[in-house]
Every structure is written in C-alpha cells, then in structure tokens.
Amino acid sequence: MRGIPEHLEEPLQLASQELKGMLHADAEDDVKLVHKGLMLYRQGLVGSLSVQGETISAVVQDVTPANVLLNLDFFSMSECSCPADGFCRHQMAVFLQLLSRAHSVSEWVEEWRRPLKEMQDAKGWGLQKARDLLKTAGMMKPSYDKWIETFEISFEELFYSKGIIKPYIIPEIYSIYIRRLRAGAPAEREWRLLYELIGSIYTFRKLADLSQRLEYEEAVIHRYYGHVFQSIMDDVFERMRTLSAQSFPFAFDEFIERMKVDSIEILKGDVPLEYERIHLYRILWTTFFTKKNWRQDERERLQESNDSHSFSLSAAAIHIDFLLRQDEDALRALSEKDPSLTTYMLYWIETLNSQKDWKRAGLYLEVFISKLHDYLQQQPDYYTCRDFTRLAIKVISPFCTETGSMDLFERALEETLPYSYNEYEYLLFENQEYEKWGDLQAYIGFDMGILQNDRIKTLEKADPIILLPLYHHGIQSDIDMKNRDHYKAAVRKMKKLRTLYKKLKRMDDWSLYLDEILLKTKRLRAFQEECKRGKLIDA
Structure with a gap:
C-alpha cells in the first residue's frame, strides 16, 4: 500500500537528510552498506513493516532473518538482531522500504551520490589552464599588481563561474586553484617564497569573503573545509619564517609596503571566521612586519579607520599596541571593550610567558582574570566553558608558579567556577584549606x-x-x-x-x-x- 501516515512525513524527511550526512559516498564501507541495503529492498525481502509512533519495525529475510526497529528521530537508537555494529544493511533496507511509500528511492540514492560526482567533476576544472601556466611559470616579471590580478582571475574563474558551490566541493576547487597559483611562481627561490606568501594571504581573504557571501554557518565551514584555512595559515607561517631568517632584498620594499597596507583587508568581514581573520593578522604583524616604524604606521592607520566599532579592528589595534609595548593603551581597551576579547588575550599572555616577561604578563593576567566570569557567561554550553577554562588555567600557571602568585591562581579558579571545580578542589585540599574546601562542596552541591x-x-x-x-x-x-x-x-x-x-x-x-x-x-x-x-x- 502506497503512502505513509501524515505524522511520519517530516520525521522521514529529516531522517533522510541525516542518513545522507551519516553515510559518505566516498567511503568504501558506506558504499557497500547502501548497495547491500538496496539489493535487499529491491529483492522484496523486507516484510511485516509496521509503524508505532516514529518507530518502524520490520523483518528482513536475509540469510538469517533480521528483526529491525528503526528510530526515525534518532538513528543511533535503531536496533537490529544481526551481529553488525551500528547502522547495518538491514536497517538500510527497512529505511528504503519506508521511503518508497512516499518518495523515489532512485532519486534518494542519486542525491546521496551527487556530492561524490560533483567532487570528481571539480577535479577536472581548469586543469588545461594549469598546464598553460606551467609553460609560462617564472616568465612574469615580479609585480605586486600583476600577481594579485592573476590570483583574482584564477579565483573568480574557479570559485564563481560555476554558480553556487556546495561546501564539500570547496577543498577540491582549492587544490586546483593552489596548483595553478604555484605553477605561475617565479623561478628564483626568494621571489617564489614572496609570491606564494602574498598568494596565500590573498587566498585566505577571498575564501573567507566567499564563505560570508554564501552565508555558510561556522559549523558547516569547519566541517567541510575548515582544514583549508588551517592549511593556508600554516603555509603563511612557514614562508614568513623562511623569509624572515634573512635580510630582505631592496627589491622587496615595494611588495612589503603593499602587503602592510593590504593586511587590514583581512579583518574586513563579519563572522564566520572572525577568529581566523584576527589570528592571521596577528601572526603577520608578530612574525613578518617586525620594524617599529612599520607598526607605528599601522597603529595610525587603525586609529584613522572609519569603522572604529569593528570588533576585528579593535582586536588588531590592541595587538599593535601590545607589540609596541603600549601596554597602558592595550589594557585600557581590554578593560573597557567587549568581554569577547578575553579569548584573544590567551595569545598575548602565552607570548609573554615564552619571553619570561613576568612583569608584563602580570599586568595582562590581572585584566584577563577580571574578565573571565563575564566571558564564560556569554558562552553557549558547558563544554565550551570547560574547554576554555582548561586553556585559561594552562596559560595562567607558568606566571603563578614562577612568581609564587598563588593568590592570583586561586582567584582565577574562583572566577571560573563551576568549570574549574576539579582544579580548585585539588588545590584547596592539597593546601589543607579544609574550611574553604567544604564551602566549595556546598557551593557545587557535591554528593558525599x-x-x-x-x-x-x-x-x-x-x-x-x-x-x-x-x-x-x-x-x-x-x-x-x-x-x-x-x-x-x-x-x-x-x-x-x-x-x-x-x-x-x-x-x-x-x-x-x-x-x-x-x-x-x-x-x-x-x-x-x-x-x-x-x-x-x-x-
């Protein structure tokens, strides 16, 4: 009998989407599972199908009959009498049998395979032009504008010419794009490193802008192509480190000047990727743009910016003040501005710890600890708060150990309760502060x-x-x-x-x-x- 109960329509659609995300068309085991489930369904081996709420029961006549309970709300709670772990071919067959009563099974399978097909198609995009670029590699005279124009044309052609692209295709397109970019690099080693550094920075900015334009959520970006941004930042850091190990040729001056001016463009964008934008900007100005007068000029540029309320620009201005040792200005801004800046303080405190500059570290830690409670109040869930608290304790510990400032350490633990309970409880008990320890248990509601x-x-x-x-x-x-x-x-x-x-x-x-x-x-x-x-x- 065709059709399904009306109350099952929405759960079935949601379950269908969940299953597409759970099973991957490029994973051999998943392909086999779907194929075997499809065979069982097409051979008519699914019988005794009945519906109870959102739970579907059926018997699959395999070599040994399998009793299946399919939970449309939570696939992880589905059951099968066969010995397989997790989602099995019998559950797949029952799902397809139910799906067939309201939708096309063939269309579902085709949609499930589509991401793989699109990724395979994407691999062929622009390969001929990549070969052409290889023939002319190194022939272009070094020119910042020409390089940017080349990157722009290649990026637009690959990422925009095909219409709206799916997030799972972006890594494939990026791999083609980066091969094309490197194919056009100058032959001389120093110029090639500079070319690839400028190309990586430009690519990061363009890919972040594309993500914003496509309105992808943070979770989608990190799931499908967050590793691309990390790879770009790793490339940037490695090329900066190599170039900074030697004196720059005079011919680099114009390029570095343009890079400094353009670095502010990295920050011009809202969430998502706000943290990544700010982090790339900071490593550029910490590792590559190291001259004092460069940083002073950048400080003036940031102060003159029209978008003085931008969170990213505020974080950048504080970073430049930090690098210039203008701690009074940096700390005043950190005290007055959004508590969200608290997470960015970890980088500055870790830098001072590595330099064993305990005097400056103490100043930043005072502000950091005063902001912890408000910052944690902004976070969405317990696990985010717990992870951040662990990081905060790790960063605070070196200063407190070296300077004997355990009162500061204890204050940090108090500010991060209840997420710091384990560390605080241990500290109080080891120090034999039993009365405080008892008060902590009462506060937490500890079970004897x-x-x-x-x-x-x-x-x-x-x-x-x-x-x-x-x-x-x-x-x-x-x-x-x-x-x-x-x-x-x-x-x-x-x-x-x-x-x-x-x-x-x-x-x-x-x-x-x-x-x-x-x-x-x-x-x-x-x-x-x-x-x-x-x-x-x-x-």
Whole structure:
C-alpha cells in the first residue's frame, strides 16, 4: 500500500537528510552498506513493516532473518538482531522500504551520490589552464599588481563561474586553484617564497569573503573545509619564517609596503571566521612586519579607520599596541571593550610567558582574570566553558608558579567556577584549606556518595566538622529522589553521620537532627521503613 501516515512525513524527511550526512559516498564501507541495503529492498525481502509512533519495525529475510526497529528521530537508537555494529544493511533496507511509500528511492540514492560526482567533476576544472601556466611559470616579471590580478582571475574563474558551490566541493576547487597559483611562481627561490606568501594571504581573504557571501554557518565551514584555512595559515607561517631568517632584498620594499597596507583587508568581514581573520593578522604583524616604524604606521592607520566599532579592528589595534609595548593603551581597551576579547588575550599572555616577561604578563593576567566570569557567561554550553577554562588555567600557571602568585591562581579558579571545580578542589585540599574546601562542596552541591574514602578519613582526623553539612546535604538529596534505592543510600549516610556526631561528642545534636528528619518525612512510609531496617529508630 502506497503512502505513509501524515505524522511520519517530516520525521522521514529529516531522517533522510541525516542518513545522507551519516553515510559518505566516498567511503568504501558506506558504499557497500547502501548497495547491500538496496539489493535487499529491491529483492522484496523486507516484510511485516509496521509503524508505532516514529518507530518502524520490520523483518528482513536475509540469510538469517533480521528483526529491525528503526528510530526515525534518532538513528543511533535503531536496533537490529544481526551481529553488525551500528547502522547495518538491514536497517538500510527497512529505511528504503519506508521511503518508497512516499518518495523515489532512485532519486534518494542519486542525491546521496551527487556530492561524490560533483567532487570528481571539480577535479577536472581548469586543469588545461594549469598546464598553460606551467609553460609560462617564472616568465612574469615580479609585480605586486600583476600577481594579485592573476590570483583574482584564477579565483573568480574557479570559485564563481560555476554558480553556487556546495561546501564539500570547496577543498577540491582549492587544490586546483593552489596548483595553478604555484605553477605561475617565479623561478628564483626568494621571489617564489614572496609570491606564494602574498598568494596565500590573498587566498585566505577571498575564501573567507566567499564563505560570508554564501552565508555558510561556522559549523558547516569547519566541517567541510575548515582544514583549508588551517592549511593556508600554516603555509603563511612557514614562508614568513623562511623569509624572515634573512635580510630582505631592496627589491622587496615595494611588495612589503603593499602587503602592510593590504593586511587590514583581512579583518574586513563579519563572522564566520572572525577568529581566523584576527589570528592571521596577528601572526603577520608578530612574525613578518617586525620594524617599529612599520607598526607605528599601522597603529595610525587603525586609529584613522572609519569603522572604529569593528570588533576585528579593535582586536588588531590592541595587538599593535601590545607589540609596541603600549601596554597602558592595550589594557585600557581590554578593560573597557567587549568581554569577547578575553579569548584573544590567551595569545598575548602565552607570548609573554615564552619571553619570561613576568612583569608584563602580570599586568595582562590581572585584566584577563577580571574578565573571565563575564566571558564564560556569554558562552553557549558547558563544554565550551570547560574547554576554555582548561586553556585559561594552562596559560595562567607558568606566571603563578614562577612568581609564587598563588593568590592570583586561586582567584582565577574562583572566577571560573563551576568549570574549574576539579582544579580548585585539588588545590584547596592539597593546601589543607579544609574550611574553604567544604564551602566549595556546598557551593557545587557535591554528593558525599562519590567522595573518595581517603579524603573522608583525612577530614575525620583533621577537621571532622567540615563533613557535617556535606552529610546533611547528601542525605536530603537522597530523600528528595523519593525512591527505595535512594532511601537506602540516605540511611547509610545517616549511620555514618551518627558515628561522626558521636566522635565529636555531640549526640544531642544528632538526636535533634534525627527527630527533625523523621518529622519531615513522616508521610514517606518507605523511608521510615528503611530507617527501621537500619536501626536508626526502633521497629
């Protein structure tokens, strides 16, 4: 019978798209899986198909019959009785059987294969012109304008002449483009390095602008061709390092002057790729444009910029101030501007750490730590905050260790709570600051049930009073869960708490506490029963 229930139409479409992303037409195992699933479906071996909500059940008559439960909402939760791990040919066959009731299976397969076909087609774009360029390589007289014009023509032809291009094709087109670019490089080594450096910087900017024009989201860029930007930056750094190891010929002066002026163009673009734009600009001015007067001129250029509210230009201006050791101006801007600049401070602090310039590092760390809380408040999820906190602690540690400024280190841990809990808890316990340690547990809402026995024993000897509120909190948390297993856990904690009160010779306090708990839970019959079984109260 053709057609599917109306409520399944949207889940089926979403599942169809998810499956296209999960299975790759250029991966041999995935190709085999789709082919085998297609064969099972076309041979009519999928039967007993039924629908329950968004779950599809069916039997696939393979060599051994396979029972399949297909979850359209979460493919990872689909099941099959066969021994294969993960998504298997039987689940594929059931999906295709369901799809066939509402859509064309052949069209789905063709769409799934299309990215591979487009990537293969892309490999042939412009190859003839690349050969032509190889014939004329090195014949062009060094000229900044001519080089840029050549890059421009090649980029426009490859990236714009085919209409809207898919993100997964961009790496293929880039590989053709970069071969063409290098084919036209001058023969002399120094000029070739300069040519390729200028070409890489130009390409980065054009590819970032293209991404913005196509309105690709950050996640899409990083998934499909983020590695291209990283490769370009690696190339830029390597060529700068090689060129900077020697004195520049006088003939380079005009080229370097144009590069300096054009470097600001890297920053002219919104998100996505804001971080990458700023990072490339910073490594250029840190590694290649090293003369003081160059940096002073750049500072004036940035101050005269019409777009004074641009986040990227603000970060660039602070970087130039940092390089010129204009720390007062840089730190004032960091204090006053968007907390988002906090992540860029990691680079400057790491630079000062590597130079062992502890005096300057201390100034930047003070501002950095004061911004941590607000910066973390802006982040989208726990894992982003935790990853950034780890980086921050790693960057702060060298200064605090070398200068003995552990008070600054502790302040950083406080500002990054709860993401710094593990590091802060360890620090306080190792320093025997047990009262602070107890306050931290109360703040976090720590469960006594997972506290290591050696820590409990240490606290019982050193400062047992610290454990009392932790036990109280743990017991109440277990009771609030209102099930038999947690009631048993609460009783176990209460027995340990009673022992602790006895050791402190505060049994009157224990009696008051027990009476209060029993009064509050008088309607919780199961909990009262567990208290009797644990001999906390008379049967």
